[in-house]
Amino acid sequence: MTLADLLDVADHRRADIERLAAELQPGRRVALATHINADGDGCGSGTALARLLAQRGMRPYIVNPTPWPGMYDFLLGSDVANRTIEGAGALRDADVLLVHDISDVKRLGVLADTVRTLKIPRLVIDHHLPSDEPPGEITLADTSACATGELVYDLAVTLGLEITPAVAGSLYAAILTDTGGFRFSNTTPRCHAIAAALLAAGVDPEEMYTRIYASAPIGRLQLLGEALETLGIDREHGITWISVAAGALERHEVRSEDLDGIVEHARSVSGTRLALFFRDLGHGKVKVSFRSTGVVDVNAFARQFGGGGHAKASGALVTGSLEEVRDRVISAARAHLAAS
Numbered sequence: 001m002t003l004a005d006l007l008d009v010a011d012h013r014r015a016d017i018e019r020l021a022a023e024l025q026p027g028r029r030v031a032l033a034t035h036i037n038a039d040g041d042g043c044g045s046g047t048a049l050a051r052l053l054a055q056r057g058m059r060p061y062i063v064n065p066t067p068w069p070g071m072y073d074f075l076l077g078s079d080v081a082n083r084t085i086e087g088a089g090a091l092r093d094a095d096v097l098l099v100h101d102i103s104d105v106k107r108l109g110v111l112a113d114t115v116r117t118l119k120i121p122r123l124v125i126d127h128h129l130p131s132d133e134p135p136g137e138i139t140l141a142d143t144s145a146c147a148t149g150e151l152v153y154d155l156a157v158t159l160g161l162e163i164t165p166a167v168a169g170s171l172y173a174a175i176l177t178d179t180g181g182f183r184f185s186n187t188t189p190r191c192h193a194i195a196a197a198l199l200a201a202g203v204d205p206e207e208m209y210t211r212i213y214a215s216a217p218i219g220r221l222q223l224l225g226e227a228l229e230t231l232g233i234d235r236e237h238g239i240t241w242i243s244v245a246a247g248a249l250e251r252h253e254v255r256s257e258d259l260d261g262i263v264e265h266a267r268s269v270s271g272t273r274l275a276l277f278f279r280d281l282g283h284g285k286v287k288v289s290f291r292s293t294g295v296v297d298v299n300a301f302a303r304q305f306g307g308g309g310h311a312k313a314s315g316a317l318v319t320g321s322l323e324e325v326r327d328r329v330i331s332a333a334r335a336h337l338a339a340s
């Protein structure tokens, strides 16, 4: 395979894109929605889709279940309509719904019930493992894509849309963050080839690094310091965990996006097979993030707790106090690791 071949769009993806394109008609209003607590892939693929579908003559707008994260404000512009503040009501104006970076409708949070009852075409672009209740019927889904942004890139190329500098920046942010800065196992030759194409289209990699990884509020590091104090390890099973108490975000005056990547500190400990991050939401629910360093399938494990995601990165929302949930999940993890 030559380097140029890497940018070819696989036939099955092309076929899926053509089926999506039949619904993405000029003049139509398309609502774009990603998961609760949008990350770089959700924000990057959403803003790229908004600009690409506008090129196609559509009227796109963003409606997410939780507020736009401030650290990704730079991806928005006056040309992208963000109607998140209007909540589920904004979905009722849409002719088409396009959900991205989600395989399970529950990940749409407060929008989920409305999405379940929408009578308009519901499209999905995603790279998560399939769930029991997908958010739509017409899908471009491929777990081999490093990010949803990779699939949006394929859509742009297949439909002959222009990768403008703004689109390139959004897609680069999506791929950069979902691969952990081109370090995780989803970092493929093709992902680097697309990144190269995006750099050629005008992305400044140092500017992206500065905006995404070097613009932290001081509270983020203070919170990290506090979280690292909770670092626990079970060397026998290779389980490492970190916790954040309820109210910690408020105390340090930071937002949930400032927790992104904390679990990587647990994963970075030598001998870790499974890294866990527990965030006490303060109302009897604990958000648990699961990260695998190798053969452990954390999607299968997260499903025991009603969650899911990817084989090496998953999440779940578990009922109970921080201590209860931590004990329960770590006990189950010991059993899971002993069996695998």
Ligand SMILES: [Mn+2]
Residues within 6 Å of the ligand: 041, 042, 101, 127, 147, 148, 178
């Ligand atoms: Mn993603």
